[in-house]
Amino acid sequence: MIRNSERKKVIHCNLMSVFLAAAYNPKAAVVFHAPKSCSHIAYNAFWEMRRKIENQKNLKTEHDCSNLFVTGLADKEAIFGGEKILKECLLDVVAEQKPEYIIVAAGCAAGVIGDDVAAICQEAEQTTGVPVLYVEGSGFMNQKAVDGVLSITKAICQRFVYPLLKKTKDPASIAVVGMNSIFSPTKEIQEINRLLGLFGFTKIYYPPGGMSLEQFKDMASVSAITAISFLPKTLVEVEKFAQQFAEKREIDYIKLKIPNTMDAVYEWLQTIGTVLNRTTEAEKLEELEKQSYNKFLQQITTHISNKNYIFA
Incomplete structure (x- = not known):
């Protein structure tokens, strides 16, 4: 039936x-x-x-x-x-x-x-x-x-990345699997890049969207990997793949999710600091983020004080 x-x-x-x-x-x-x-x-x-x-x-x-x-x-x-x-x-x-x-x-x-x-x-x-x-x-x-993003990422890694996994690890390089760098919201990609950049990650790969064959091969030198799926239903499979990649590459796997609140941002910094054994640095970065956020709130408060607004 x-x-x-x-x-x-x-x-x-x-x-x-x-x-x-x-x-x-x-x-x-x-x-x-x-x-x-x-x-x-x-x-x-x-x-x-x-x-x-x-x-x-x-x-x-x-x-x-x-x-x-x-x-x-x-x-x-x-x-x-x-x-x-x-x-x-x-x-x-x-x-x-x-x-x-x-x-x-x-x-x-x-x-x-x-x-x-x-x-x-x-x-x-x-x-x-x-x-x-x-x-x-x-x-x-x-x-x-x-999930086309994950399926192609698996196929490309199997063919072009895994054969090169013995390459020297680049401490400034990290892979973010599960996101489509072309079609994912720009602000999400920018915020992920910004937060990872605080820890010195300047080479951030988002396979497979928009990547050249040479970039796929360079991805074999990443020193860490994380899984952030823009399709919640496939997150478990994306995380599983990222963990397997980390084991093959013998690198750090950082479990993260898209930071959509300030508390989530602080949690990001704490998690990365713990995995990379850089907790002291993470604490300092968290304090700087809080200071920056409080400054932003003060500016907004000053701007909207004593004004009337219509919300539609």
């Missing part, structure tokens, strides 16, 4: 989140193994968000969604399988676009007909020499929502 099945749950297609997570990655191509209409979802979402995001973040780019491709599964492939057109599509993308790597995501149709997408990706990579990363998930055919 429908009442006792998974069908009554709202499950979002993973294709849009996968593309938006990598839409601004230079020299990366995203291929959907799905009908043409599926790419329309991601295409529309990109254009609806592009102007607003680029204006807010002052991004100087002519990005036009030209790194999105779709195999165009049709009735014929739905009956006889679509592995052939997937491989042809991957070969064409390499020949025409010359990407540094390709991200492949499958839609519902590919999941239903049982195409071995992972095997085709591997075969295409062997033929072209271009890394082809398969992101698991088949459109709506999942028991839970697929």
Whole structure:
């Protein structure tokens, strides 16, 4: 019965989140193994968000969604399988676009007909020499929502970061996983950067959004990692990944959350100070933050005193 099945749950297609997570990655191509209409979802979402995001973040780019491709599964492939057109599509993308790597995501149709997408990706990579990363998930055919940011981060780290984990640790470098640096609110990113900067972190990576292949490789030298998901439902999985990364890299894992109150800011400083064994420094920073906040309150109080306001 429908009442006792998974069908009554709202499950979002993973294709849009996968593309938006990598839409601004230079020299990366995203291929959907799905009908043409599926790419329309991601295409529309990109254009609806592009102007607003680029204006807010002052991004100087002519990005036009030209790194999105779709195999165009049709009735014929739905009956006889679509592995052939997937491989042809991957070969064409390499020949025409010359990407540094390709991200492949499958839609519902590919999941239903049982195409071995992972095997085709591997075969295409062997033929072209271009890394082809398969992101698991088949459109709506999942028991839970697929986090494109986390899925691509995992795939990219597995391919480009983990092989370089023996690089020397950079004390000024930290990774923040779970956030989409392009589409996350600007003020949140700025505040996270500011607070991490108080402890000397000047190289802050937010995989995978907007990062180049060289930046992914440089991420292998981070001295700490934290997990802050802008999707609360996926926070547990994001934290689990961050902990595993820290264990592989043998670095500090700092459990944090987006600081949306002053008390949360103080808690941030205390937590980072404790993990990094810099509690004295954290206490001084906390006192400076309190002084700055009190000064701000005094200025606001002076500004609004003896004035009438209408709140709408």
